[in-house]
Amino acid sequence: MAAKKTTKKKSTKSTATKDYASAEVNKQLSAEDKVELYRKLVRIRRFEQFSLKEYNGGKMGGFLHLYIGQEAVAVGAVSLMGDNDHVITAYRDHGHALAVGMGMNECMAELYGKITGCSKGKGGSMHYFAPDKNYWGGHGIVGGQTPLGTGLAYGLKYKGLKGCALTFLGDGAVNQGAFHESLNIAALFELPVVFIIENNGYSMGTSQVRSSAHPEEGLAARAEAYDMDWDVCMGENLYEVRAHVWEAMKRAHEKSKPTILEIKTYRYYGHSVADANAKKYRTKEEIEKYQRDHDPLKVWQAVLEGEGVLTSEQAAEIDSAAKEEAKAAVEFAEESPYPEISDISTDIYWELDNDTEASKQGTILFD
Amino acid sequence: MRELSYRHALREGLDEELTRDENVVIMGEEVAQYNGAYKVTEGLWEKWGCKRIVDTPISEAGFMGMGIGASMLGIRPVMELMFWSFHSVAFDQLVNNAANVRYMSGGLINCPIVVRGPANGGTGVGATHSHTPEGLFAAFPGLKVCSPATPADAKGLIKSAIRDNDPVYFMESTLLYGNVGPVPDPEDGDFVIPLGLADCKREGSDITLVAHGASVLQALEAAEKLAEEHNISAEVIDLRSIRPLDEEAILNSVRKTHRIVVVDESKPFCGVSAMITAIVQEKAFDDLDAPVLRVNTIDAPAIYSPGIEKEQLPNARRIVEKVLTIA
Ligand SMILES: Cc1ncc(C[n+]2csc(CCOP(=O)(O)OP(=O)(O)O)c2C)c(N)n1
Numbered sequence: 001m002a003a004k005k006t007t008k009k010k011s012t013k014s015t016a017t018k019d020y021a022s023a024e025v026n027k028q029l030s031a032e033d034k035v036e037l038y039r040k041l042v043r044i045r046r047f048e049q050f051s052l053k054e055y056n057g058g059k060m061g062g063f064l065h066l067y068i069g070q071e072a073v074a075v076g077a078v079s080l081m082g083d084n085d086h087v088i089t090a091y092r093d094h095g096h097a098l099a100v101g102m103g104m105n106e107c108m109a110e111l112y113g114k115i116t117g118c119s120k121g122k123g124g125s126m127h128y129f130a131p132d133k134n135y136w137g138g139h140g141i142v143g144g145q146t147p148l149g150t151g152l153a154y155g156l157k158y159k160g161l162k163g164c165a166l167t168f169l170g171d172g173a174v175n176q177g178a179f180h181e182s183l184n185i186a187a188l189f190e191l192p193v194v195f196i197i198e199n200n201g202y203s204m205g206t207s208q209v210r211s212s213a214h215p216e217e218g219l220a221a222r223a224e225a226y227d228m229d230w231d232v233c234m235g236e237n238l239y240e241v242r243a244h245v246w247e248a249m250k251r252a253h254e255k256s257k258p259t260i261l262e263i264k265t266y267r268y269y270g271h272s273v274a275d276a277n278a279k280k281y282r283t284k285e286e287i288e289k290y291q292r293d294h295d296p297l298k299v300w301q302a303v304l305e306g307e308g309v310l311t312s313e314q315a316a317e318i319d320s321a322a323k324e325e326a327k328a329a330v331e332f333a334e335e336s337p338y339p340e341i342s343d344i345s346t347d348i349y350w351e352l353d354n355d356t357e358a359s360k361q362g363t364i365l366f367d
Numbered sequence: 368m369r370e371l372s373y374r375h376a377l378r379e380g381l382d383e384e385l386t387r388d389e390n391v392v393i394m395g396e397e398v399a400q401y402n403g404a405y406k407v408t409e410g411l412w413e414k415w416g417c418k419r420i421v422d423t424p425i426s427e428a429g430f431m432g433m434g435i436g437a438s439m440l441g442i443r444p445v446m447e448l449m450f451w452s453f454h455s456v457a458f459d460q461l462v463n464n465a466a467n468v469r470y471m472s473g474g475l476i477n478c479p480i481v482v483r484g485p486a487n488g489g490t491g492v493g494a495t496h497s498h499t500p501e502g503l504f505a506a507f508p509g510l511k512v513c514s515p516a517t518p519a520d521a522k523g524l525i526k527s528a529i530r531d532n533d534p535v536y537f538m539e540s541t542l543l544y545g546n547v548g549p550v551p552d553p554e555d556g557d558f559v560i561p562l563g564l565a566d567c568k569r570e571g572s573d574i575t576l577v578a579h580g581a582s583v584l585q586a587l588e589a590a591e592k593l594a595e596e597h598n599i600s601a602e603v604i605d606l607r608s609i610r611p612l613d614e615e616a617i618l619n620s621v622r623k624t625h626r627i628v629v630v631d632e633s634k635p636f637c638g639v640s641a642m643i644t645a646i647v648q649e650k651a652f653d654d655l656d657a658p659v660l661r662v663n664t665i666d667a668p669a670i671y672s673p674g675i676e677k678e679q680l681p682n683a684r685r686i687v688e689k690v691l692t693i694a
C-alpha cells in the first residue's frame with residue numbers, strides 16, 4: 001500500500017494566532033487607507049439594506065442575493081488589486097462590484113432594470129459587469145465563472161502581464177465539474193489565478209457537511225489532488241483577509257502559480273431574499289452569534305478605534321453618508337427610464353451594434 | 368371536481384408513483400430537506416425518507432449522469448433541475464448518454480428516467496435562468512419532451528412520464544406552480560394522460576392557436592380578446608407533449624379553421640414553432656387560407672428588466688396583433 005502523502009501544500013506561514021496587523025501588506029496601510037476600507041464595508045452594507053427594502057416594495061424582479069455579513073472578503077481582496085489584477089465572481093456580486101469602485105447609482109438602477117444600470121437593465125442583480133474596473137461579473141450559473149477566471153489568468157500570462165485573476169466562488173460551487181476541470185488546468189498550465197472559496201457554510205439550505213466530501217482540513221485542501229497550493233483563513237477581519245489573499249496573489253504574480261484560498265464567512269440573510277426557508281436550516285442563535293461576535297464592520301471599527309485612527313463620531317458620519325448615498329441611488333433608479341422594446345435587440349452581436357459590413361450579409365436576428 | 372394547484376397536482380402525481388413503484392427515486396438540489404426550491408416536493412422527504420428523496424450537491428453533470436446510469440439498472444429516477452436552465456452543465460449526460468444509449472446498444476439497454484423542473488422566462492431572473500429548451504431537447508431522437516399547462520395535465524403527464532420506459536424531459540413553469548384548477552380525485556381511479564396527446568382547450572372556427580406550457584394561457588387570453596373585441600373565434604390547441612407530438616390534432620384543427628398562429632415561448636430559430644410550421648405546410652398546405660404565422664419570444668437573450676421583460680415574451684397583445692394580420 002502506498003504511503004499516505006505527508007507533504008502538504010498548505011501555506012505554512014499562517015496560524016490562527018498570527019498578528020495580522022503587522023503583516024507586510026497591512027503595515028503599508030495609512031490611516032486614511034484604513035478608514036477608506038471601513039467606508040467601503042459600510043457602503044456595501046447600506047447599499048444592500050436599501051436594495052432589500054426596495055425589493056420588498058416590489059421594485060425589482062427575480063432574485064436578490066445579499067452579501068451582508070461577508071463584506072470583508074470582497075473589500076479585503078479587492079483592496080490588494082493592482083492594474084493587472086482582475087476579479088470575477090458568482091451571482092452574490094454587489095459587494096465585489098462596489099469594492100472595485102462601481103457606483104451605487106448604476107448598481108441600484110441595474111436592480112431596478114433601468115437603462116441607466118451598469119448592464120442597461122439587461123443583466124439584473126446576478127449579472128453586474130465593469131470590465132473598465134477589471135470586474136468581469138456577476139455570473140448566475142453556479143461554478144460557471146471558474147473557468148472564466150482561469151481564462152483571465154491565461155490571458156494575463158499570454159500577454160506577459162504580472163497580474164492575477166481573483167476568482168470567487170461559494171462553498172456549494174466547489175462541487176461543479178467545471179471548477180475541478182479548472183483546477184487541473186490552472187495547475188497544469190501554471191496560471192496566475194487565485195480561487196477564493198467564500199465559505200459561508202451553506203449553499204441555499206444545504207450545510208457544507210451535507211454537500212461536500214473533503215479532507216478534514218477543509219474544502220481548499222482538495223487542491224492537494226492537483227498539487228496546488230492552498231490556504232484557509234477567517235473572513236471577518238480585513239487584516240487577516242488581506243494577509244492571506246496577498247500570499248496567494250504574490251504566488252500568482254511572482255511564480256505564476258494558482259492557489260485555492262478558503263475564507264470562512266457567513267451570510268446574514270436568506271440565500272436570496274425570496275428564500276422561504278431562510279430561518280429553517282439554521283438557528284436564530286447561530287445567525288445572532290455571527291452578527292454579535294464576527295461582524296466584519298464591527299470588527300474593523302473596533303480595530304481602527306483601538307488604533308486611534310477612527311472615532312465613533314467619524315464612524316457615524318461615514319455611516320450616514322453611506323445612507324445618503326444609497327438613498328440617492330434609490331431616487332436615481334426610481335427616476336431612470338426602463339429600456340425600450342428596441343433595446344431588447346441590441347448588445348447581442350458586436351458586428352450588428354457596430355453596423356459593420358459583416359453584419360449586413362444574411363439574417364442574424366429572426367422575427 | 369376538487370381543485371389543486373399545479374405544484375400540488377405534480378406532487379400528488381409523484382407521491383402516487385412513489386407508492387406504486389418502489390424503484391421510483393426523486394433526486395435533485397434541495398428536493399428533500401428544503402422541500403424543493405419551488406415546493407413541488409414539499410413533504411415528500413418527511414413521508415418517504417432519505418432513500419427515496421435525495422438531496423444532491425450542485426453537480427448536475429454528476430447526478431444527472433448518475434440517474435441515467437441507475438435507470439439502466441431499472442431504477443426510475445425522477446431528477447429535478449432547480450431550473451431547466453441548468454441543463455447546460457449536464458448537457459453531455461442529457462443528450463449523449465440518455466438519448467443514445469438505447470440506440471447504440473442495439474436496443475439492449477433502456478433509460479427510464481424523468482428530468483423535471485421549470486423552464487420559463489418572465490420572472491426577472493435574466494438570461495442565464497430563463498431558457499426554454501423544449502425544442503432543443505425535442506430535436507434529439509431518443510428523448511421525449513412534455514410541457515403541461517394545467518394542474519390536471521401536470522399530474523396526468525408526470526405519472527405517464529415516470530411509467531414510460533424512455534427518457535422524458537418534463538418542463539414546468541414557475542409562473543404556473545401557483546395556478547389552481549380541477550384535478551380528478553384519486554378515488555375515482557388512476558389518472559394518467561398519455562404522452563403525445565394534445566388537448567383542445569377552447570373550440571373555435573376561424574383560426575387555430577397552437578401552444579404549450581405557459582403560452583397556452585396567453586393563447587387563451589388572446590382568444591378571449593379576439594372573441595370579444597374582434598368577433599374572431601379562435602381554437603386553442605394545447606400540445607401538452609412536444610415529442611411525441613400530436614400532429615393529427617393540429618392538422619384537424621387547421622383543416623377546420625384554415626388559419627394558424629403558433630405561440631411558443633422559445634426562440635423562433637429552429638424551435639417548436641418552426642417544427643409545427645413545417646409540418647402544417649407540408650401536410651395541410653391545401654387547407655391553408657393564409658401563411659402560418661408565429662409568436663415567439665423576441666430573438667435575443669432574456670432581458671432582465673422587469674419593465675419590459677413581459678414584452679419580450681409571447682403575450683396576449685402580441686398574439687392578437689399577429690392574428691389580426693391574417694384573420
Ligand atoms: C448550475 C447551477 N445549479 C444550481 C443553481 C441554483 N443555485 C444558485 S445559488 C445555489 C447555491 C450556491 O451556494 P454557494 O456556492 O455556497 O454560494 P452562496 O450562495 O453561499 O454564496 C444554487 C443551488 C445555479 N444557479 N446554477
Ligand SMILES: [Mg+2]
Nearest residue numbers: 170171202203
Ligand atoms: Mg455558500
